[in-house]
Amino acid sequence: MNAPLLEIEDLCAEVSGKQIIKDFNLTINEGEIHAIMGPNGAGKSTLSYVLCGKPGYTVTSGTVRFKGKDLLSMSTEDRAREGIFLVMQYPVEIPGVPSTTFLKHSVNAVRKYKNLPELDTMEFLKLVREEGRKLGLDNEMLKRPINVGFSGGEKKRMEALEMVVLKPDFAILDEADSGLDIDAMKVVAGSVNSLRDGKRSMLIITHFQRLLNYVEPDFVHIFADGHIVKTGNKNLAVELEQNGYAEYVKVK
Amino acid sequence: MTQPEIIDESGDKYKYGFVTDIEADTAPIGLNEDIIRLISRKKEEPEWLLEWRLKAFEFWQTMTEPNWAKLTYDKIDYQALHYYSAPKQKQAPKSLNEVDKNLLETYNKLGIPLKEQEALAGVVAVDAVFDSVSVATTYRAKLAEKGIIFCSISEAIKNHPDLVKKYLGSVVPYTDNFFACLNSAVFTDGSFVYIPKGVKSPMELSTYFRINAKNTGQFERTLIVAEDDSYVSYLEGCTAPQRDENQLHAAIVEIVVMNNAEVKYSTVQNWYPGDKEGKGGVYNFVTKRAACRGVNSKISWTQVETGSAVTWKYPSCVLQGDNSVGEFYSVAITNNRQQADTGTKMIHIGKNTTSKIISKGISAGFSNQTYRGLVKVTPQADNARNYSQCDSLLIGKTCGSHTVPYVENRNRSAVLEHEATTSKISDEQLFYCQQRGISEEEAVSLIVNGFCKEVMQHLPMEFAIEAAKLINISLEGSVG
Numbered sequence: 001m002n003a004p005l006l007e008i009e010d011l012c013a014e015v016s017g018k019q020i021i022k023d024f025n026l027t028i029n030e031g032e033i034h035a036i037m038g039p040n041g042a043g044k045s046t047l048s049y050v051l052c053g054k055p056g057y058t059v060t061s062g063t064v065r066f067k068g069k070d071l072l073s074m075s076t077e078d079r080a081r082e083g084i085f086l087v088m089q090y091p092v093e094i095p096g097v098p099s100t101t102f103l104k105h106s107v108n109a110v111r112k113y114k115n116l117p118e119l120d121t122m123e124f125l126k127l128v129r130e131e132g133r134k135l136g137l138d139n140e141m142l143k144r145p146i147n148v149g150f151s152g153g154e155k156k157r158m159e160a161l162e163m164v165v166l167k168p169d170f171a172i173l174d175e176a177d178s179g180l181d182i183d184a185m186k187v188v189a190g191s192v193n194s195l196r197d198g199k200r201s202m203l204i205i206t207h208f209q210r211l212l213n214y215v216e217p218d219f220v221h222i223f224a225d226g227h228i229v230k231t232g233n234k235n236l237a238v239e240l241e242q243n244g245y246a247e248y249v250k251v252k
Numbered sequence: 253m254t255q256p257e258i259i260d261e262s263g264d265k266y267k268y269g270f271v272t273d274i275e276a277d278t279a280p281i282g283l284n285e286d287i288i289r290l291i292s293r294k295k296e297e298p299e300w301l302l303e304w305r306l307k308a309f310e311f312w313q314t315m316t317e318p319n320w321a322k323l324t325y326d327k328i329d330y331q332a333l334h335y336y337s338a339p340k341q342k343q344a345p346k347s348l349n350e351v352d353k354n355l356l357e358t359y360n361k362l363g364i365p366l367k368e369q370e371a372l373a374g375v376v377a378v379d380a381v382f383d384s385v386s387v388a389t390t391y392r393a394k395l396a397e398k399g400i401i402f403c404s405i406s407e408a409i410k411n412h413p414d415l416v417k418k419y420l421g422s423v424v425p426y427t428d429n430f431f432a433c434l435n436s437a438v439f440t441d442g443s444f445v446y447i448p449k450g451v452k453s454p455m456e457l458s459t460y461f462r463i464n465a466k467n468t469g470q471f472e473r474t475l476i477v478a479e480d481d482s483y484v485s486y487l488e489g490c491t492a493p494q495r496d497e498n499q500l501h502a503a504i505v506e507i508v509v510m511n512n513a514e515v516k517y518s519t520v521q522n523w524y525p526g527d528k529e530g531k532g533g534v535y536n537f538v539t540k541r542a543a544c545r546g547v548n549s550k551i552s553w554t555q556v557e558t559g560s561a562v563t564w565k566y567p568s569c570v571l572q573g574d575n576s577v578g579e580f581y582s583v584a585i586t587n588n589r590q591q592a593d594t595g596t597k598m599i600h601i602g603k604n605t606t607s608k609i610i611s612k613g614i615s616a617g618f619s620n621q622t623y624r625g626l627v628k629v630t631p632q633a634d635n636a637r638n639y640s641q642c643d644s645l646l647i648g649k650t651c652g653s654h655t656v657p658y659v660e661n662r663n664r665s666a667v668l669e670h671e672a673t674t675s676k677i678s679d680e681q682l683f684y685c686q687q688r689g690i691s692e693e694e695a696v697s698l699i700v701n702g703f704c705k706e707v708m709q710h711l712p713m714e715f716a717i718e719a720a721k722l723i724n725i726s727l728e729g730s731v732g
Contacts, residue, residue: 054683076686085687092684095675096702105698106688113689145702162688 002030004065005170005201006051011062012226013050020046022226024062028170031198035212036205037237038223039245044205045089047223048174052086053079066170081113083169085162087176091147091155099146099158100128103165110166131164135187152179160191167195172203177211189214209241224248279336285309288437291336295406295440298413308426308436315430321593322622322654325535325562328500335438335471395453400484401446402457405473408444415446419477423506423543423570431502431537431564435471439504442473447482447513456712458487472503478513480546485516487715499524501560502537511546511573516554518711520719523559525726530589530618533561540567544576544602552579553596554710556719558726561590566624568597571605571633578607581707583719585700585726586619586651595625595656600636600666609640612704614723615651616730622654629666636666644674645703647696647730697724 006028013021020043028034038044049057051064053076064071066082074082094102108118119127132142135157147155156176163171173192177185192202192215204217212220212234220236221228222245229248230236279287288309292302317328395402401412408416426436447453478484488505501523509515517540526533536559542551553567569578580596598607607627615621621644629636644653655672677699685695701708701720708716 052687054687055679076683077689077691080687080689088684088687092678092680094681094684094699094702096705097698098702101702102685102688102698105690105694106685109689109691109694166688 002032004028005030005067007063007065009063011050011064012060013046014058014060015046015056019060020226021050024227026221026228028201028203030201031196032219033196033202033204033215033217035217035220035237036203036223036228037207037209037220037240039249040207042223043226044207044223045174048086048172048203048205051079051172052076052084077109078113081110085166085168085171087156087159087163087171087173089175089178091159093145093147093149095145095148097146099142099144100125102146103128103162106162107165128161128165132161135161135164135191137161153181153184156180156184156188160188164191164194169199170201170203171195172205173211174205175207176204177206177208185211186214209237212237222248279334281334282331283333283335283438287335291438291440294336295409297409300417301409304421304426305437308433309438311427312430312433312437315433317430321564321624322620323562323564323591323593325591328535330434333500336440394455398451398454399448400451400453401444403444405439405442405444405475408475412444412446415477416444416475419475419506419508421506423508423541424504424539429539432504432539435473435502435504435539439471439473442475442503444474445476445484445486447478447484449479450481451479452482453484456485456487458489470499470501470503472501474503474505476505476507476515476517478507478509478515480511480513482510482513483515485518485712487518487712489520489522489715489718499534500537501534503539505538505540505567507542507551509542509544509546509549509551509576512548513546514550514552515542516552517542517567518715519553519555519557520711520715520722521555521557521559521563522722524561525559525588525590526561528588528617530561533590534559535562536560536565538565540565541570542568542578543570544573544578544605546576547573547602548575549573550577550579552581552710554581554707555583556707556711556722557582557584557592557594558722560592563590563592563594565594566596568599569607570599570601571607572601573605574602575604576602577605580607580609580611581710582611583614583704583707583723584612584621585614585723586616586621587726587730588617588619590617590619591621592619593622593624595623597626598628598638600627600629600633600638603632603634604636605633606637607639609638609642610706611640611642612707613642613644613653614647614700614703614727615644615653616647616727618650620652620654622656624656624658626658626660627668628660629663629668631662633663634665636663636668638666638668640668640670642670642672643703644672645700646674646676647727693728696727696730700724700727
C-alpha cells in the first residue's frame, strides 16, 4: 500500500454560518484516483474550496494532513505551492494579464517555494507552447488575457494546461466536465491521465459518470449530508447513473 | 557655486544658517512684493521679468483658490510659506552615507542604479533640480553641438533672454488660473529646452525634481520650445523624502510645438503621499499645457501619478495647427487617504486635428480619484477627431472613483468617441491567483500592471520599468 497523501479526519466546515461539511473522513494514498459523486447542492464544491483554503470557507473542527503536514494552517498560496491544484468549475477572467504571463508567475512562484531556479522566459515559453498545442490552444490564444472571452471549453483547456505545466501532486477536478463537449472532455481527460504516474493522486468531483469513462477511478464515494455515505469501485458510478441519488439523500 | 548672503525685504543681510536644521538659505516666511523683488534680485533677473512677476502677483491677489475639484484639504496659508530656498554647494551630501535612510530605501525598492541615486540625492550634480535651483545640467555640451539648449530656466533667462521673453507665459499666461498665477509671481527655477529647426534630440532629456527644504513652496517652471521639424522626448521624475507637514507644489510646464515638430513628455510623479492616516504629503497643483502651433505638430503626454496627498493636474493640448495631434496617456494610483483630480483638456482649433485620451485610474484604501477631462471642438476645427477611454479599477470597498468627461462640440463634422469602464479586483480573481501559488500582493500587481499596460508602453523603456516597480510599492498593503 502506498503512503497516504491526503488524510481528512472528522472535518466540519461552514459557509456563512451554515454547516456544509459534517464529520467528513477520507484518506487518499499516493497514486490513487478517487471520485466523489453526489447530487447538486450537496456541498461537493465546498469540500474542494475548504481543502484549497478559499476565504469564507471556515473549518470548525477536524484535521487535514497533506504529505504529513498540517494543511489547514497553511495559506492559500502555500497549499498550491505544496502541490494542490484545483481545476475550477468556473475559471475566473483576469483582464489585461496574458495567459502566458499568468502561468509564468504561477510556475515560478511554485519553483521559488521549492527552492528551484526560476524558469527563464525562453524555456518557459517552449514548455507552455508545446503543452498548449497538445490541448488545442495555439500561441495566439496563449497571448490573450487569461480566460477573458474564452468559451466554456477553452476555459477548461486552459485549466488543463495550467495543471500539466504545474504538475501538481494532488489535483482536484471540480465538475471539470460541466459545459464540455465530448471532444473537449476527451482532451481534458487525456491531460489528467498523462499526469498519472503511480505517485500523483486525483480527486474528481462530479455528479455525472461521464468523465469517469475516460479517467478511471480506484474509488467512488457517494457524498450526502456533508459526508461520505457509501464507498465502492467504479461500478458504483454506473449504478448511480442508472438509479440516481434518491436512495442516499434523506427525505427532508 | 557660492551663494551670496540672503537679503531680506529691508535690504539687511542675513547670516548663513539662520534656519537651524536645514542647510539652505531660505527667504523669510510670507508673500509680498518685497519677497518677489528679493527672489528676482537673488536670481539677478532682468527688469522685464520682475515686472512680469509683480503683475502676476497683483493679479493673483484678485483671484480666489478654485474649489470645483473633488478634493478636500486643509486651507493653505500662503503667508506661512517660504518662497525661496537655494541649496549651497558645500551642503550637498558628500556620499550616499550622508543621505536620509528612508529615501535610500525607496530608491532601492525602485531599483535605481547607484549612480542615479547619487544624482537624485544631490551627491553629484547631474541634471538635478535640487530644491528650487538647478545645480547643474549634464550633457549640455553634447546637446550644444546640435544647437539644443537644455539648462535651468534661470540660466536661460540670463543666457537666452530673447527666447524666454518670447515664449514665457505664451501658453500658460499668468492670468490662467490661481496656481499658475502664483507660480508666475514666485517661480524659482525649472528647466528650459530649445530644439532648433530640423533637429532631433539625440537623447532623452531628463530632470529629477526633488522637494527638500521644509515648508518651501515649490514653484518649478518648465518651458520647452520645439522649432519646425524637430523632435524631443523629455522625462520628468520625482521623489521626495518623508515629511510631516504638507508641502505645496504649484508647477507650470509650457510647451510650444511648431510645424512638423513632435514633443513627447513623460512624467513619473512620486512625491510623498502622506502616511496611512493622510497626515503630511505633498499638495500638487500643476498646470501643464502644450500648444501645437504648427501644422502636423504633435504632443504626447504620458504620466504615471502615484504620489502626493492631493493632485490637481490636467496636462492639456491646444491643437492650433492643422493636422496637429494631441495624446494623453495616464495612470493615476491613489492609496490610503490620497486624493487625485486629474485628466486632460484637448482643444481642437485647427482643421483635421486628432486627439486621444487613455486614462487608467486605480484607487485603493480610503482614497478618492476623479478623472476630469474636456474635449472641445471649436467651430473652425473641421474634421476633428477624438477618442477617449477612461477606465477605473477599484481595490477594496472603501475607495472612490469618479469620471467627469466634458465635451463641447461646436462643429458638426467632428467625430468624438468616449468609452469608460469601472472594474474591481474581485475576491474570486485573487483566489484564482492564490490557488495557482501566486501571493495576494503579486496577484494585485499582476492585475494592476495588466490594467495599465496600454499606458506604460508609451513610457521610455527604463522609465517604464521604474514606473512598474513604483506602482507595486504604491499599492503595498492595499489588500488583505
